[in-house]
Structure formats: structure tokens, C-alpha cells
Amino acid sequence: MRSRSNRTVLARTAAVAGLLALSPLMLAVTPVAATVVSDGVEACADDSSGARVKKGTGADEPALYPAGKEAEFAQLADAAQLPAGSVTVETIFHVISADTLTRREQRRLSGMVEDQMTVLNDSFAGVTGAGAADTPFRFDLAKTTWTVDSEWATVTPGRVEMDMKSALHEGDSETLNIYAADIGGGLLGWAYFGQTYNGGSGAVKDGVVILDESMPGGTAGKYALGDTLTHEVGHWLMLEHTFDGGCSTQGDGVADTPAEAYPQFDCPIGADSCERLPGLDPIHNFMDYTQDSCMNMFTPGQSARMSDGWVEYRAGGNG
Numbered sequence: 001m002r003s004r005s006n007r008t009v010l011a012r013t014a015a016v017a018g019l020l021a022l023s024p025l026m027l028a029v030t031p032v033a034a035t036v037v038s039d040g041v042e043a044c045a046d047d048s049s050g051a052r053v054k055k056g057t058g059a060d061e062p063a064l065y066p067a068g069k070e071a072e073f074a075q076l077a078d079a080a081q082l083p084a085g086s087v088t089v090e091t092i093f094h095v096i097s098a099d100t101l102t103r104r105e106q107r108r109l110s111g112m113v114e115d116q117m118t119v120l121n122d123s124f125a126g127v128t129g130a131g132a133a134d135t136p137f138r139f140d141l142a143k144t145t146w147t148v149d150s151e152w153a154t155v156t157p158g159r160v161e162m163d164m165k166s167a168l169h170e171g172d173s174e175t176l177n178i179y180a181a182d183i184g185g186g187l188l189g190w191a192y193f194g195q196t197y198n199g200g201s202g203a204v205k206d207g208v209v210i211l212d213e214s215m216p217g218g219t220a221g222k223y224a225l226g227d228t229l230t231h232e233v234g235h236w237l238m239l240e241h242t243f244d245g246g247c248s249t250q251g252d253g254v255a256d257t258p259a260e261a262y263p264q265f266d267c268p269i270g271a272d273s274c275e276r277l278p279g280l281d282p283i284h285n286f287m288d289y290t291q292d293s294c295m296n297m298f299t300p301g302q303s304a305r306m307s308d309g310w311v312e313y314r315a316g317g318n319g
Contacts, residue, residue: 082136082307085125089137089176091117093144094168095212096181098153101146108217110144113180115216117141119226120233129284129296133303136310137237139176154184155209165204172317176236177207178229180215188214188223191232194313208232222266225292234287238309239302242281242288247274256301257282267294 093113101109117139126134145168152164169177173194183189189210210228211220218224243260245251251259258279264271267290271281283290284297298306 081304082310084134084136085138087136087138087310089139089174090142090171091139091176091178092142092170094147094177094179095144096147096149096152096155096164096179098148098150098182100148106146109180109212112212112215112217113141113144116226116229119216120229123227123230123286123296124233124298126298131299132297133300135298135303136307139233153181155179155181156183156185156187157190161209162204165207169204169207172203173206173314174317176233179207179209180212181209182213183209183211187211188220188228189232191235193235194238194309208236222291222293227286227292227295230286230295234298234302234306237306238313239287239298239305242285243273247277252287254299254301254305256299257285257287260288263289265289266291 095109095113120139122128123132124135124137124139126132147168149164151160155161155164164179165177168179171177187209189208191208192205208229210232211218211223213219214223214226214228216224216226239254240252241263242252242257243263245253245259246261247259251257258281259274259277260281261273264273264281264283267283268281269283271283273281282288282299283294285302286295286298287302288295
């Protein structure tokens with residue numbers, strides 16, 4: 001188990017200290033339906049994908065499953081759970097820039113990638129917050145590739161994305177490909193869900209795209225502690241948002257995440273958007289839309305769901 005780097009700890013500690021100075025009152029948030037205009041909104045052009053965007057960006061919410069897949073995945077609930085730390089995911093980082101990087105720039109980004117991997121492993125090992133689950137997943141950086149392409153450097157979901165991934169994607173359904181660039185459209189990142197891999201073009205579509213400056217030490221402000229990648233890898237492993245389903249009994253399909261009517265942003269301590277149901281909004285969960293310093297956990301139920309998703313859609317390198 002690797003510990004968080006010193007510079008990441010200092011950045012997160014400073015950010016949390018700033019939050020503690022805020023009023024404990026719940027921030028005013030307007031309820032939303034299918035379209036969200038606020039912090040950390042997910043958006044992508046495919047019905048089995050998700051993304052995170054910056055505050056003030058509007059986007060249509062994607063559906064997690066292709067038609068008919070909800071019942072299929074629900075049947076996985078009784079599958080034997082993988083032990084904590086039992087799955088090591090080969091990870092390949094693709095860093096894309098518009099121009100050739102100087103040695104100094106490449107060293108900076110290389111350090112950010114290393115720190116990002118530490119954040120990712122700490123998050124999935126459950127060492128980031130009280131009650132956080134120690135999931136089955138650990139991530140091993142196999143290689144980092146460096147690509148200069150002015151069009152790919154500002155990629156958004158669509159044709160350019162497919163061209164980029166067709167050229168750069170490596171491995172199979174068990175391989176996590178991460179594409180880091182100065183992505184466009186106000187996006188912080190997006191990902192494709194596990195069952196997509198098995199659908200024809202899945203090997204090309206698969207993977208996670210993130211804003212390069214959202215990595216630890218980046219310039220993305222409250223989104224620069226590395227939790228965009230944690231959030232998107234959660235999607236890659238079949239997690240929905242904590243607010244999916246709103247104040248319904250089904251919710252996000254995970255029993256131990258309290259119901260949430262809409263995404264929360266910043267870090268509204270005490271928020272309770274489903275007052276008639278148990279629990280406060282899970283603002284510290286990696287699958288909400290709060291800022292990085294507020295996110296610190298997956299639940300045991302989410303860990304079990306990711307385990308099920310891995311077994312069903314990724315294990316064995318199918319594709």
C-alpha cells in the first residue's frame with residue numbers, strides 16, 4: 001500500500017482547512033432533473049458513459065446502461081466478492097500535448113502522473129477517509145506515452161476522441177488506459193462503462209479521459225488534487241453517481257449510499273436533499289460532484305458493485 005505523497009497531503013490539508021472556515025449551513029442548490037448546470041456535471045454523447053465538468057457548465061446526464069442492461073446487472077448482486085487488494089490493474093497513461101514539451105514540462109507532468117497514481121491507489125485502498133472501503137483494486141503504472149497532436153490535445157467526446165483512442169489504446173478489457181490532455185468543453189474528464197467494451201467498438205471507446213491539470217499539483221484549483229481520475233475510474237468499474245435515481249428506493253443501486261436528489265457541489269456540510277429518507281447527502285463520496293478536498297471514500301457497497309462489474313465485464317481480458 002503506497003502512502004500519499006507529501007506535496008499531495010499538504011495541498012489536501014490546506015484545502016480542507018479552507019472548507020472548515022466555511023459556514024456549516026447547506027449551500028443553496030437548485031434541484032435539477034435531466035440536465036444539470038453546476039459543479040462537476042457529468043456529460044458525454046454515449047448512453048454508457050459519464051464525465052465530470054467544471055462549475056457553470058451545462059450538460060445532459062447520460063444513462064449508465066444500454067437498454068435492458070439494468071436487470072442484468074442487478075442479478076450480479078449475489079456474486080462472490082473479490083478480496084481487498086486482490087486485483088492489480090495494468091495502467092497506461094497517455095499524455096497528449098499540442099506542442100513538444102520541454103524537458104522541464106515533461107518532468108513536471110511525469111511527477112504529476114506519479115502523484116496521481118498514489119492518489120488513485122490510496123482512494124481505492126480506503127486510506128483516505130473514515131469508513132472508506134478497501135476495494136479489490138490496485139493500479140500499477142506500466143508505462144507513460146507522450147504524444148504531440150494539436151487536435152487531440154483539446155479532445156472532446158466524439159470523432160476526434162475515437163481517432164485518438166484508435167491510435168493510442170493498448171491492452172484489453174483489464175487494462176486501464178488514461179488519456180490526459182487540455183480537454184475542451186469545460187470538461188474535467190469522462191469514462192466509459194465496463195459493458196461497453198464488449199460491444200464491437202468497445203476496445204476503441206474504452207478508457208478514461210481527464211484534464212491534465214486536474215492531477216495533483218495542477219492548475220485546476222479545487223479540482224487539482226487528483227479525484228477526477230478516482231471518480232472516472234469508479235465509472236470505469238461500473239459505479240453510478242450517488243444522486244442517480246434521486247429520492248427513490250433504487251437510487252444508485254448501492255444500499256449504503258444515502259439517497260440524494262441532485263448532485264452536490266463544493267462541500268455543503270449537512271446537506272440533506274432527501275429529508276424523508278435516512279442519511280445526509282453523501283458529499284464525501286467519490287461519486288458525487290463535490291470538490292476534490294471534500295471527496296474521500298467509496299462505501300463497502302460500492303466496492304462490492306465494482307467487484308461484480310469487474311467479474312462480469314472486464315475479467316479475463318474479453319473483448
